[in-house]
Amino acid sequence: MSQFNMPTQVIAHAEREREQFLNDLYEYLAIPSVSAQPEHARDVRHAAVWLSEHLRNIGLTASVMETGGHPVVYAEWKHPEAGKPTVLVYGHYDVQPAEPFELWHSEPFKPTVRDGDIYARGSSDNKGQHLAHIKAVESYLKTTGGLPVNVKFLIEGEEEIGGPNLGAFVAANKELLACDVVMISDSHLLTLDQPTLLYGLRGLLYFEVEARCSAHDLHSGTYGGNVQNPAMALAQILAQLKTDQGVVTVPGFYDDVHVLGPEERAEIARIPQNEDTIKAETGASELFGEPGFNVPERMGARPTLEVNGLWSGYTGPGAKTVLPAIANAKISCRLVPYQDPAKIFEAVSAHMRRLTPPGTTLTFTMLQEGTRGTLIDRHAPQVQAAARAAQSTYGNPPIFTLEGGSIPVVNDFQDVLGKPIVLLGYGLPGDNLHAPDEHYAIACYEKGIEASIRFLAEL
Numbered sequence: 001m002s003q004f005n006m007p008t009q010v011i012a013h014a015e016r017e018r019e020q021f022l023n024d025l026y027e028y029l030a031i032p033s034v035s036a037q038p039e040h041a042r043d044v045r046h047a048a049v050w051l052s053e054h055l056r057n058i059g060l061t062a063s064v065m066e067t068g069g070h071p072v073v074y075a076e077w078k079h080p081e082a083g084k085p086t087v088l089v090y091g092h093y094d095v096q097p098a099e100p101f102e103l104w105h106s107e108p109f110k111p112t113v114r115d116g117d118i119y120a121r122g123s124s125d126n127k128g129q130h131l132a133h134i135k136a137v138e139s140y141l142k143t144t145g146g147l148p149v150n151v152k153f154l155i156e157g158e159e160e161i162g163g164p165n166l167g168a169f170v171a172a173n174k175e176l177l178a179c180d181v182v183m184i185s186d187s188h189l190l191t192l193d194q195p196t197l198l199y200g201l202r203g204l205l206y207f208e209v210e211a212r213c214s215a216h217d218l219h220s221g222t223y224g225g226n227v228q229n230p231a232m233a234l235a236q237i238l239a240q241l242k243t244d245q246g247v248v249t250v251p252g253f254y255d256d257v258h259v260l261g262p263e264e265r266a267e268i269a270r271i272p273q274n275e276d277t278i279k280a281e282t283g284a285s286e287l288f289g290e291p292g293f294n295v296p297e298r299m300g301a302r303p304t305l306e307v308n309g310l311w312s313g314y315t316g317p318g319a320k321t322v323l324p325a326i327a328n329a330k331i332s333c334r335l336v337p338y339q340d341p342a343k344i345f346e347a348v349s350a351h352m353r354r355l356t357p358p359g360t361t362l363t364f365t366m367l368q369e370g371t372r373g374t375l376i377d378r379h380a381p382q383v384q385a386a387a388r389a390a391q392s393t394y395g396n397p398p399i400f401t402l403e404g405g406s407i408p409v410v411n412d413f414q415d416v417l418g419k420p421i422v423l424l425g426y427g428l429p430g431d432n433l434h435a436p437d438e439h440y441a442i443a444c445y446e447k448g449i450e451a452s453i454r455f456l457a458e459l
Helices: 008-016 018-029 038-057 123-144 166-172 230-239 262-268 275-282 295-300 341-354 381-394 409-416 442-458
Strands: 060-065 072-077 086-092 112-114 117-119 150-156 181-184 196-201 203-212 306-312 326-335 361-371 399-403 421-424 439-441
Touching: 008 018, 008 123, 008 442, 018 038, 018 117, 018 123, 018 442, 038 060, 038 072, 038 150, 060 150, 086 123, 086 409, 117 123, 117 442, 123 150, 123 439, 123 442, 166 409, 196 381, 203 230, 203 341, 230 306, 230 326, 262 295, 262 399, 275 295, 295 399, 326 341, 326 361, 341 361, 381 421, 381 442, 409 421, 421 442, 439 442
Parallel strands: 086 150, 086 181, 181 421, 196 399
Antiparallel strands: 060 072, 072 150, 112 117, 117 439, 196 421, 203 326, 203 361, 306 326
């Protein structure tokens, strides 16, 4: 075998450089690259510049490329070899807002290690995961002077705000991004020794609805009981969007849903998640969900309709006897493969209008462009290469499953590049993504580097 098919020495190099690789991650995590907050725009760009310089320092060509919003970082190995496959590694350097700060047990942008976990915003989502791939490439270059395959990196700065500009960037740079497989690590393992490979992602529809019943707020003693209350009207509408068992009542909502086959259900049944594990992860006293499906199936293979925010009237301290003029709700739908976001929006909004009480007017505002769900061929050779790498790294064959979250760019990669996509996550389910005390196990980082090294060799 060639040196590339024997990655043991490369893994040994990564182990020797453990402290330096951790220090690099700590430095990266200290940059508050919050894409959603304008006051952090300079920090977002700082993260892009830091990453591009880091990629150049390990031996790649790298640049910060502009988009209509925050920039992307593009890099590639500067000595590509003809005839070898090319892998495009995707990740995002932007992070979620850290608020509420008071719920963190350490400062979100001062990485702190407790019990083997790195506590910092962006540690698991997604800086720690894509930096593992970068460190795998660095380990190859420092050990062998080359790579077993050609490698490109595309790391964006807008994933946490829905990736509004990345689709156009991918479409405009099809030749630059040409590859044989896309590798994305933006999900999780089940445990430190049980990897998963995702073969499907849910899409996302997100909108806001305003219910209005009067021109302005009113005295509740004078007008209460004579005019409609928008808070009550909206609550009544929302309550009728699901049955008491959690089934969405919108006509046509389930028409185009991907139906799980026997093989898929058998594979998903291997996932060791049940009511007790979900209760432990969430603190919920009872589970609630669509009957006829188990926990993992509801998590990734069934669509949802959820209220993400609800407000109206006076909510400050003390009493204010006001009849509000308007009430608002933010609503999201996680969509499974074959559902059309535009079609679902029309169906949901039309149904809500049918449920609207007299004296109430609804106004809908789309907050993010809808994204479709994704299915991936789990039998593709490149995906099977990742499966072998994962088994060698973690000691168990990966479980193929469907993910409840969304990665908007996956559809763009499928449509523009038309190549297989590998979705192998390096985090853990309890990493508190998007929440206070986000953390990432040092063991996950180290195993992620090893898995990436083995994946490049398997390709």
